[in-house]
Amino acid sequence: MNVAGTVSATILVVALALVALIAPFQYVFLESELLIAILYAMSLNLLMGVGGMLSLGHSAYYAIAAYASSLLLTRLGWPMGWAMVAGPPLAAAGALLFGAFIVRISHREHAYFLMLTLAFSQLIFMLIYKWYSVTRGDDGISGIDAGGVLASPRYYCLFTLAVVALSMAALHRIQISHFGLALQAIRDNPERASFVGLSTRYHQLLAFVIAGFFAGVSGTLYAFFAGTISPQIADWSASARPFLSNVIGGVQSFWGPVFGVFVLETIESQVGRFTEHSLLATGILALVVGIYLPQGIFGLLQALWQRRRTIAARRSKPV
Amino acid sequence: MTELLALESIDAYYGMSHVLHGVSLSVGAGEVVLLLGRNGAGKSTIMRTIMGLVATRGVGRVSYAGRDITGWAPHAIARLGIGLVPEDRRMFAKLTVRDNLELGRKEAPVAVKRERWDLQRVLALFPALADLQTRRAGTLSGGQQQMLTIARALMGNPQLLMLDEPAEGLAPIVVEALAHQLALLRTQGLSMLVSEQNLSFSRAIADRAYVIETGCVRYQGTLTELDANPQAWTRYISF
Amino acid sequence: MEPLLTVEGLSREFGGFVAVDDISFALRAGERRALIGPNGAGKSTLFNLLSGRLRPNSGSIRYEDREIQGCSAAEICRLGIARTFQITSIFSQLSPIENVQIALIAHRQQSFRILRSSRRAYLDEAAELLAHVGLADKHGGRCGLLSYGDQKRLELAITLAMRPRLLLLDEPTAGMEAQSRRDIVALIRRLCDERALTLLFCEHDMESVFSIAETVTVLHQGRIVLEGPPDVVRADEMVRSIYLGTQHGAAS
Numbered sequence: 052m053n054v055a056g057t058v059s060a061t062i063l064v065v066a067l068a069l070v071a072l073i074a075p076f077q078y079v080f081l082e083s084e085l086l087i088a089i090l091y092a093m094s095l096n097l098l099m100g101v102g103g104m105l106s107l108g109h110s111a112y113y114a115i116a117a118y119a120s121s122l123l124l125t126r127l128g129w130p131m132g133w134a135m136v137a138g139p140p141l142a143a144a145g146a147l148l149f150g151a152f153i154v155r156i157s158h159r160e161h162a163y164f165l166m167l168t169l170a171f172s173q174l175i176f177m178l179i180y181k182w183y184s185v186t187r188g189d190d191g192i193s194g195i196d197a198g199g200v201l202a203s204p205r206y207y208c209l210f211t212l213a214v215v216a217l218s219m220a221a222l223h224r225i226q227i228s229h230f231g232l233a234l235q236a237i238r239d240n241p242e243r244a245s246f247v248g249l250s251t252r253y254h255q256l257l258a259f260v261i262a263g264f265f266a267g268v269s270g271t272l273y274a275f276f277a278g279t280i281s282p283q284i285a286d287w288s289a290s291a292r293p294f295l296s297n298v299i300g301g302v303q304s305f306w307g308p309v310f311g312v313f314v315l316e317t318i319e320s321q322v323g324r325f326t327e328h329s330l331l332a333t334g335i336l337a338l339v340v341g342i343y344l345p346q347g348i349f350g351l352l353q354a355l356w357q358r359r360r361t362i363a364a365r366r367s368k369p370v
Numbered sequence: 371m372t373e374l375l376a377l378e379s380i381d382a383y384y385g386m387s388h389v390l391h392g393v394s395l396s397v398g399a400g401e402v403v404l405l406l407g408r409n410g411a412g413k414s415t416i417m418r419t420i421m422g423l424v425a426t427r428g429v430g431r432v433s434y435a436g437r438d439i440t441g442w443a444p445h446a447i448a449r450l451g452i453g454l455v456p457e458d459r460r461m462f463a464k465l466t467v468r469d470n471l472e473l474g475r476k477e478a479p480v481a482v483k484r485e486r487w488d489l490q491r492v493l494a495l496f497p498a499l500a501d502l503q504t505r506r507a508g509t510l511s512g513g514q515q516q517m518l519t520i521a522r523a524l525m526g527n528p529q530l531l532m533l534d535e536p537a538e539g540l541a542p543i544v545v546e547a548l549a550h551q552l553a554l555l556r557t558q559g560l561s562m563l564v565s566e567q568n569l570s571f572s573r574a575i576a577d578r579a580y581v582i583e584t585g586c587v588r589y590q591g592t593l594t595e596l597d598a599n600p601q602a603w604t605r606y607i608s609f
Numbered sequence: 610m611e612p613l614l615t616v617e618g619l620s621r622e623f624g625g626f627v628a629v630d631d632i633s634f635a636l637r638a639g640e641r642r643a644l645i646g647p648n649g650a651g652k653s654t655l656f657n658l659l660s661g662r663l664r665p666n667s668g669s670i671r672y673e674d675r676e677i678q679g680c681s682a683a684e685i686c687r688l689g690i691a692r693t694f695q696i697t698s699i700f701s702q703l704s705p706i707e708n709v710q711i712a713l714i715a716h717r718q719q720s721f722r723i724l725r726s727s728r729r730a731y732l733d734e735a736a737e738l739l740a741h742v743g744l745a746d747k748h749g750g751r752c753g754l755l756s757y758g759d760q761k762r763l764e765l766a767i768t769l770a771m772r773p774r775l776l777l778l779d780e781p782t783a784g785m786e787a788q789s790r791r792d793i794v795a796l797i798r799r800l801c802d803e804r805a806l807t808l809l810f811c812e813h814d815m816e817s818v819f820s821i822a823e824t825v826t827v828l829h830q831g832r833i834v835l836e837g838p839p840d841v842v843r844a845d846e847m848v849r850s851i852y853l854g855t856q857h858g859a860a861s
Contacts, residue, residue, distance in 0.1 A: 225723045232727040233720040236700050236711045243698040246660070247771060248686035248715040257721065358386075408786055409757035457784075498648060509623060512695050512780075513648025513813070538784055539695070539813060541647045543854035567786035 064216050071208035083208045083276050085316060086215045087269050092296040092308035093222055094265035099294075100302035101226055102258045103238030105161055107290050108168030109266050111149070111175040114285035116142035116267030117274040118179060121192045126185075131198050131275075138271035139264050145175075146263025147256070154256045169287055176285040191281030195274050211272050218265055223305060225261065234258055266293075295333065299340050301347020310349040374399045374561050375420065375452075375530055380430035382419045382585075389415050390585045392430070397530065397563050402556050402575050404593070405565040407582035413565035414457055416582065417532045420563075421454045422447045434530070453528030457535050459515040463508030467499055467518060470507050474522035492521045495551050498544070513539045520548070530561045537568045549574045611674065613638040613807050614659075614775060619668035619678075621654055628654040630831035631668070636775070636807055643818045643839075644811040646828035647852050652811040653695065655828070656779055659809075660692045661685035672775070687716070691773035695780045697760045701753030705744060705763050708752060709735040712770035735770070742766045742796060758789045762796070769800065776801070778810035782817045794820045815853070819843070827852070 067086075071079055095109045116138035124134040153167040179186045186192070201207045225231055237244040237251050245251055274280050283289060292315065293308070300311025315333060322329040344351050375397040382390035390412055397403045405413040418424045420432055422444040432440045439447055448454075461470050471489060493500040496517045502510065507518060516539050523531060536552075537545045545568065552575045556562065566572045572579075579596055581589040589596070612635035621629040629651045636642060644652050657663040659670060661682040670678040677685055700708050713731040714720050739745060742762040747755065752763055761781065768776060781797060782790040794817050801808050812818045818825065818839065825842040827835040829851055835842055842848055849855070 224726070227726050227728060229714050229719050229722040229725050229727045229730060231723075232703075232707065232711050232730075233714065235703060239700040239702045240698060243694075243700060243767075245682040246686055246692060246698070247712040247767060248683045249711075249720055250681075250683050254720065257723075261723070409784065409789065502649070505626065509626075511649040511653055517648065535784065539648075539780065541813060541852050542815065543850075543852055544648065546854040569787070 060216075064212065067212050068209060071205055071212060076204060079204050079208050083204070083211050085312060086208075086211050087272050087276060088292070088296070088312045088316070089309050090215045090218050090272070091266060091269040092293040092300075092312050093219060094262045094269065095293040096297055096302060096305075096308045097222060097225065097234075097265075098258055098262040099297050100304075100307070101231055101238070102234045102255060103161075104255060104258070105165045105294075106168040106262075107165055107287060107294055108170070108172030109262070109293055110285050110287070110289040111168075111172035112142040112146050112263035112266040113270035113273070113289070114172075114175055114179065114282075115145045116270035117280050117284055118186060118192070120271045121195045121274045121280055122185065125192060125194055131201070135271050135275065138274075139267035142267025142270065143260050143264040146260045150256045150259035150263070154252050154259060169290070172285060172287060172290055176282055176287075179282040179285055186282070189282060191279055193279035195278050195280065197275040201275070207276065211276065214268065214272060218268055222265065226305065230254070230257065295337050297347075298337060299348060301344075301350035301353075303346060304349055304353060307347050307349040311347065314348060372399045373397075374401075374435060375563070376431075376433045377416070377420070378431045378433075379428070380416075380419060380426055380432065381428045382415060382424045382426050384415075384424065388585070389424075390419065393582075393585070393587055395580050395587060395590070397561055399561055400556070400559045401577050402552075402562040402564065404572050404576040404579035405563065405582055406567075406572075406579050407565075411582045412585040413582050414534050415585070417454060417456075417534055417563065417565065420447075420532065421452065448526075451527075451529035453523040453526045453531045455520050455523045455531070455533045455536060457538070459512070459519050461507045461515060461518055461522065463506065465507055466504050467507055467510070468503040470518060471499075471522055471525050474525035476526040487524045487527050489525070492524055495524075495547070496521055496544075513541060513544070516540055517544065528560070530563065531555075532563045534565050535567065536564065537566060537571045545571055610638070612636055613640075613673065614809075615669075615671040616659070617669050617671070619655075619658060619665050619670065621658055621663060621665050627831050629658065629665070632828075632831070632833055633668075634826060634833060634836065636809060638774070638807055639805055640824065641801060641808040641822050642810075642824045642826060643822035644809060644826050644828060645813075645818060645842075645852065646811075650828040651831040652828055653779065654831075656692065656777055656811065660690060660777055686771055687718075689772065689774040690777065691768035691771045691775075692777035693761075693764045693768060693779055693781060695783055697757075697764050699752055699760055699764050699767065702751060704749050705739060705752045705755065705766075706732070706735050706748040708763055709738050709766050709770050712767045716771045738766045738769055739763075741769070741800070743792075757784060758793070761785075761793060765796070765800065769804070773806065775807045775809070778808065780812055781810060782812065782814050790814060790817055793817075797821060815843075 067082060070082055091113060095106065098104045098106055119141040120134045120138035123129040123137055124131060149171045153164060180188050196202065197207055201210055233249050233254050237249060237254055241251055296311030296315055297308045299314050300309065301307030318332050318336065319329045322332045340347060346354065373396050377393055377395050380390055380393045381388065393416060405416060407413055415424060419426060422442050426440060430440070431438055434450055434452065439450070462473065471492060498514065499517055499521060502514060507515065510518065520533070520536055536548065540548065549571050552562065556575055564572065564576065573593060576593060578590065578592050580587050614636040616635070617633045619629055619632045620627065632655065644655070646652055654663065658665050661680050661684065665678050668678065669676055672688060672690065675688070677688065700711065703711070710727060710730050713734055714727065736748065739748065742765050744759060744762055744766065747759060752760065755763065778797070782793055785793065798821060800806065810821070822839055824836065825839050826833055827842060827848055835845060835848060843853070
């Protein structure tokens with residue numbers, strides 16, 4: 052990121068930290084929730100935007116981490132720190148296991164890939180739902196209490212902010228890395244990619260694992276934020292949220308999904324005030340964006356901004 | 371000579387990009403007109419604009435057989451008897467060669483002097499395709515696909531045939547046969563607009579030529595006139 | 610001296626149709642050979658077999674003392690065989706310099722580095738390669754917007770980034786008008802000279818063939834029907850009847 056970008060990001064983080072410390076509780080909770088949703092959406096962006104691999108099963112890894120951390124804490128009595136730290140690697144392991152399978156089969160067939168990711172997340176959902184003895188099925192798990200200094204919602208929010216900010220920085224780094232460029236090349240022209248010596252399968256698998264890891268981070272953060280979790284977090288409709296955030300916001304830019312999360316949240320809270328059918332509004336918006344705005348809303352804003360700049364530049368040029 | 375196709379001051383756009391600037395040209399009934407110019411000059415764009423595949427804006431008009439077809443949908447334009455053989459060899463990859471050809475079949479719109487194109491005649495022009503009739507089109511080599519797209523366009527019995535680089539990728543012997551057949555078609559009254567960089571191929575069949583550069587018509591005239599103007603050659607074509 | 614590439618008894622069929630039929634030939638290091646023949650003779654299939662895009666049904670391909678039939682495309686690239694495609698194959702969403710950078714990154718096996726920024730990766734070398742193919746001032750922008758000729762040059766730069774010993778060019782002058790053809794031919798000759806490359810290319814433009822090739826192999830219905838210096842091939846009656854027609858027969 053360039054200097055201007057780093058400075059703006061730092062200002063943003065500081066501003067959010069202040070909100071966490073001094074704003075009324077409802078905003079603190081909102082901030083935590085949104086930060087978690089943002090990281091969730093960003094983790095999927097590595098797969099969808101950079102890698103061009105559409106996944107409707109990202110909730111699997113979110114849920115694996117959430118359940119793993121929760122169970123380690125509540126059943127096995129692990130200390131909170133260790134329980135938290137264990138979540139994301141286990142999610143990544145799940146992504147490795149499943150990724151190895153589907154990437155082998157379908158790394159060129161996007162439709163098949165989509166269906167298989169969906170199938171796997173449903174598998175995880177059913178596993179959590181049915182395995183009552185371990186997961187308490189539909190009853191869910193409660194009592195996932197962050198202890199010590201994190202017991203305070205404000206400090207938990209700061210903690211979430213720190214984790215999310217670091218994760219976003221890492222994801223950005225990965226996007227502009229050698230690996231990120233390789234992924235983009237594979238997305239752009241898979242054939243030429245193999246004809247420069249890039250093994251499509253292994254690169255896509257690594258992307259899958261990294262995306263799963265960061266989904267796991269957001270899942271663990273969520274478990275301790277909400278205090279209770281249920282199988283619903285693994286369901287396909289849960290996968291739809293980060294997916295839609297990416298689509299609506301725009302997969303091609305780094306900040307697109309962030310924007311998408313805000314739009315989604317705004318629709319649900321604002322439309323939700325007037326009617327129960329906020330989901331309908333979300334659906335309509337997704338449809339409109341899909342048809343008319345393939346670059347997403349953020350992408351559109353970027354394009355408009357670019358246009359203004361080119362027109363201004365043309366005007367100031369001597370004819 | 372009656373004018374079959376005319377473009378008047380056409381401005382065409384790919385999105386925000388202004389690709390054709392005030393292009394005017396015409397093809398008379400029974401005439402073969404050549405579009406010359408480097409890659410990216412706009413020759414393909416002109417053909418696609420005629421076919422209704424590229425957006426136009428402003429006062430420009432495209433007229434065919436006396437009707438204003440500016441802004442018409444491509445399928446409506448095709449029904450009028452204009453056939454396009456695009457550069458990129460579009461065909462139905464999963465269907466056989468024969469099916470692709472059959473799908474292109476269309477009866478000639480009005481009573482015409484020339485013989486109708488049918489499967490037999492088209493396969494006589496491209497004997498290599500005769501051996502490939504039951505093969506799936508997607509399994510053909512590049513040059514064979516080129517032959518197939520030309521053959522399919524002919525099956526539509528067009529009044530005006532537009533060919534975008536027809537000789538590209540074809541074996542020299544096939545190019546010769548194609549030149550002969552197109553010359554024959556010309557004597558039978560088929561009008562053609564051809565964009566081609568293979569000059570020996572073009573000479574055999576063309577009456578007039580337009581030289582296109584960066585989306586504008588830079589020069590026009592018969593081939594003999596063009597020959598006599600070395601400036602035009604070196605500036606825009608340098609063959 | 611051992612040939613660089615030895616092909617023996619190579620065959621490949623597609624559902625009963627034999628595209629490549631028991632082909633054998635050898636390329637010396639530094640040789641420049643053209644592959645010509647009628648449409649559907651098996652040229653592209655042969656290229657696909659040599660570059661790993663397809664597996665042969667039988668036969669062997671030996672490169673630098675290794676059997677490579679059955680190896681994947683990526684593996685074969687890493688061994689030093691690079692190819693271009695009839696329909697120019699580049700990364701159109703990336704900029705020209707990024708196209709070359711990723712080829713360099715892949716060649717050096719650095720493509721799994723997740724924390725190292727790619728912005729300046731092998732930048733000097735990539736810039737040099739672009740300059741070598743005549744794209745010195747065209748580093749940025751999406752290369753889908755490059756002219757056709759420039760895209761072909763970029764594709765050449767990408768292949769060179771892989772430091773190949775053997776270059777397979779599939780119709781390198783396809784779709785170009787005369788002056789651009791001559792430019793590309795001159796470029797190919799210069800690159801082959803400078804880097805001591807072995808070249809196998811297929812072409813329909815006879816002028817390009819005769820400018821570049823030392824030997825010409827004629828393919829027909831999946832078999833090699835003639836192999837020899839360009840003059841001999843060009844004058845051959847059979848070749849004229851199946852492929853060249855009447856215009857290219859006489860030596861100019």
